[in-house]
């Protein structure tokens with residue numbers, strides 16, 4: 001049957017580089033209250049400023065990400081970048097992982113310590129107050145020469161107003177002041193881990209999910225930072241896994257698994273029964289999820305074509 005939106009039509013001729021993305025829908029349990037959705041049953045013991053209420057990773061989503069990290073990443077220490085008040089940090093530590101974390105806001109760091117303590121996992125976490133870029137640069141200068149890396153890095157950078165941008169969230173204009181680029185953050189993060197988990201808004205464009213993963217792959221191939229996101233022309237492009245978290249029929253956010261964690265994750269996915277061309281419309285993760293749920297599918301494979309870069 002022809003696709004009414006034209007999404008299954010072949011891409012225009014000038015689009016040559018075709019990337020793929022796996023989309024996995026994770027249904028999260030319902031919570032009875034907003035506090036329980038954020039922190040589970042221990043919500044009375046946690047502490048955080050009201051301004052962080054919308055930023056904390058809800059417990060059920062944090063636990064799903066932790067489960068994927070435990071299943072698909074090698075054993076070892078993990079890094080929680082932009083850790084805020086510790087929603088993801090405590091989930092990772094509660095699963096038995098050793099976690100290093102960083103946040104620039106001292107109040108959040110204090111609350112993250114308190115929350116780790118409330119969860120009984122303080123001995124497994126080490127939380128620094130500081131800038132992500134400085135912190136990674138300092139650590140990488142010691143670790144890179146000896147080939148040391150984290151087993152995984154979880155990245156929950158502030159989305160800022162970009163989140164509510166009409167259409168799709170621009171990944172190069174995130175952060176409170178719109179000056180933080182997800183591409184730069186990933187570039188820096190890749191110095192310390194081969195398995196990256198990027199938490200993004202449901203308004204992320206599917207094509208941007210692919211671009212992020214390709215950008216990383218291209219950095220790895222060239223071994224040096226690039227000035228702008230690049231789509232490499234490779235015969236076997238990496239397939240990122242976008243795990244979308246849904247509860248009460250609403251898509252809340254997405255975690256994009258890239259690098260080694262994505263390869264391991266992909267190896268466990270059932271072969272998708274459909275493969276959709278997502279090039280023509282600016283599909284967001286949320287739109288794809290709605291589309292898949294209407295079709296009764298929990299796993300999908302999408303293809304996106306890009307214009308090749310000028311030589």
Ligand SMILES: C[S@@+](CC[C@H](N)C(=O)[O-])C[C@H]1O[C@@H](n2cnc3c(N)ncnc32)[C@H](O)[C@@H]1O
Nearest residue numbers: 056057082083084085086087103104105131132
């Ligand atoms: C979306 S929140 C993270 C929420 C966290 N995952 C949680 O569950 O509490 C983003 C965090 O990034 C921090 N941040 C912003 N810029 C930063 C920077 N340059 N370096 C480190 N942390 C930064 C903010 O203080 C904020 O706590």
